[in-house]
Amino acid sequence: MLQKVRTLGSSSTRRSFLRTGLAAPGVIGTALIAERLPSAAFAASGLTSGDASILRFLSALEILETDLWQQYNELGGIQDQEVPGGSGNKPYTQALSKLDADMPQYIHDNTEDEFTHFNFINAYLVSKGAEPANLDRFRTLQGSTSTGAQNVKRLTNLMQLTVDTSWWTRYRSRTKNPDFGDTFPPAIPGLIQGKFPAIPRSDADLTPRTHLQAIANTAAFHFGTIEQGGTSLYPALAQRVSSVEVLRILLSIGPTEALHFQVWHDKAGNAPAVTDPTNGLVFPDLSKPPFAGNEDLQANRPNRPSS
Numbered sequence: 147m148l149q150k151v152r153t154l155g156s157s158s159t160r161r162s163f164l165r166t167g168l169a170a171p172g173v174i175g176t177a178l179i180a181e182r183l184p185s186a187a188f189a190a191s192g193l194t195s196g197d198a199s200i201l202r203f204l205s206a207l208e209i210l211e212t213d214l215w216q217q218y219n220e221l222g223g224i225q226d227q228e229v230p231g232g233s234g235n236k237p238y239t240q241a242l243s244k245l246d247a248d249m250p251q252y253i254h255d256n257t258e259d260e261f262t263h264f265n266f267i268n269a270y271l272v273s274k275g276a277e278p279a280n281l282d283r284f285r286t287l288q289g290s291t292s293t294g295a296q297n298v299k300r301l302t303n304l305m306q307l308t309v310d311t312s313w314w315t316r317y318r319s320r321t322k323n324p325d326f327g328d329t330f331p332p333a334i335p336g337l338i339q340g341k342f343p344a345i346p347r348s349d350a351d352l353t354p355r356t357h358l359q360a361i362a363n364t365a366a367f368h369f370g371t372i373e374q375g376g377t378s379l380y381p382a383l384a385q386r387v388s389s390v391e392v393l394r395i396l397l398s399i400g401p402t403e404a405l406h407f408q409v410w411h412d413k414a415g416n417a418p419a420v421t422d423p424t425n426g427l428v429f430p431d432l433s434k435p436p437f438a439g440n441e442d443l444q445a446n447r448p449n450r451p452s453s
């Protein structure tokens with residue numbers, strides 16, 4: 147830690163922030179008194195400018211992450227008031243469910259998590275008198291027009307994705323280390339060789355069946371690609387914050403990103419073998435060599451039959 151942080155009164159605990167901070171930003175802002183070191187640059191709020199910047203950076207990333215998940219949830223998640231917005235797309239949801247019957251539930255829950263991440267961080271920044279992150283002026287992209295999608299502008303584009311799936315092999319290797327410069331092959335090489343939809347762009351993408359399955363498979367591998375980011379960013383940035391309270395926030399959110407990553411890493415392994423007839427994108431049979439029998443490649447269910 148760069149400096150000691152002294153808390154005064156019970157209202158400065160994170161638990162009390164959870165009780166009161168979101169409803170009444172500013173309540174705890176004056177209760178946390180940081181002892182300055184000569185080199186520490188403190189904002190008037192009591193947060194160091196570095197801590198505020200790290201939180202704002204993470205909040206911006208969480209807003210982007212939420213924008214991705216919101217689009218997935220509108221079309222492929224459970225539809226309810228916990229995550230409002232879309233109305234669901236049955237053929238796409240069925241294609242996702244080919245990987246696991248729980249896919250719509252996990253998409254919904256992951257999306258709800260992301261809303262809480264940026265809402266919490268932004269509320270904490272406001273409670274400290276610091277600027278929250280807001281990316282609304284960048285919401286300019288046209289989203290899907292397929293049945294179930296909201297007609298609103300987006301921050302991210304899920305319809306022209308190039309997906310790096312090297313996390314598949316990086317997290318399995320026991321002889322290589324990315325910190326020493328080792329590189330790792332992607333699980334799905336085709337996904338880094340073009341631009342592919344991960345959601346139906348319109349109802350024209352709902353057929354043929356193999357095309358829609360390739361879209362759902364692209365989404366399934368993109369889920370892991372999204373979540374690996376938070377899995378590594380939170381531990382990396384936690385080592386750079388100054389305040390114990392900010393550290394607690396990062397150490398609370400970071401593990402949920404790792405949980406997300408592990409869920410999607412497992413489910414992607416159930417992607418049915420398919421070749422998209424519209425663009426030639428190949429999802430190999432993960433139940434056969436070179437996947438099956440290779441500890442660095444095989445899915446958790448290597449004997450699953452292909453579609």
Ligand SMILES: [Fe+2]
Nearest residue numbers: 208211260263
């Ligand atoms: Fe998140």
Ligand SMILES: [Fe+2]
Nearest residue numbers: 373376403406
């Ligand atoms: Fe996440």
